[in-house]
Amino acid sequence: MNDLELELKQMVIDVLDLEDMTPEDIDSSEPLFVEGLGLDSIDALELGLALQKQYGIKLDSDSEETRKHFASIQALARLVASHQAA
Template identity: 50%
Template sequence: MEQLHNELKALIIESLNLEDITVDDIETDAPLFNDGLGLDSIDALELGLAIKKKYNIVIDADDTNTREHFASVANLANYISNNKK
């Protein structure tokens, strides 16, 4: 799971062009939005597209659980590992 966490952190940095942030700067359980990494809804869309491209998993924007899936790297990793084919 740690490898997936690091992959996701790298994907976040790459897909959102976060030039001043490294994988080590992103805490696995820290919030990705608001007080955490400070991502916004546009970032969520970009990240969702990157996840779809890399893992072939679609995260439904209308799903009521989507906000929870995007809450942290740990949550995203759980969602991806549970939905991989």
Template identity: 60%
Template sequence: MADLDLEIKNLIIDTLGLEDISVADIDTDAPLFGDGLGLDSIDALELGVALQKRYGLSLSAESAETRQHFASVASLAAFVAAARTK
């Protein structure tokens, strides 16, 4: 799972152009939005598209479940891992 966490952190940095942030700066369990990494809804859309392209995931922007998946790097990694086993 650590490799997947790293992949997702790199995807976040690359997708959102976070030049001042390194993988080490992103806490796996910290919130991606608000007080954590500080992402916003536009970032969520861009990240969602990147995840769909990279991992073939199906995401619904309106789904409460999707919001839970985007809570942290750890929850995104768990979602990607679960989707891979289907």
């Protein structure tokens, strides 16, 4: 697990108050929504705000592209890494 994925996992836990979870409990490749972690649209909004605040990333909540970025921790890590490289 790389540092960025670990950081994102901790952000998910903190932002969504997942008290009984640790970063090690989250599989980087598992889906974040529906199956996998089972997050919902409210969780997506909260995560989107956290990404904007922490990394300066603005996402269009209705776009298919945004849905792809929120597919997994790995996808979010790619998004953040590409944003930091730009």
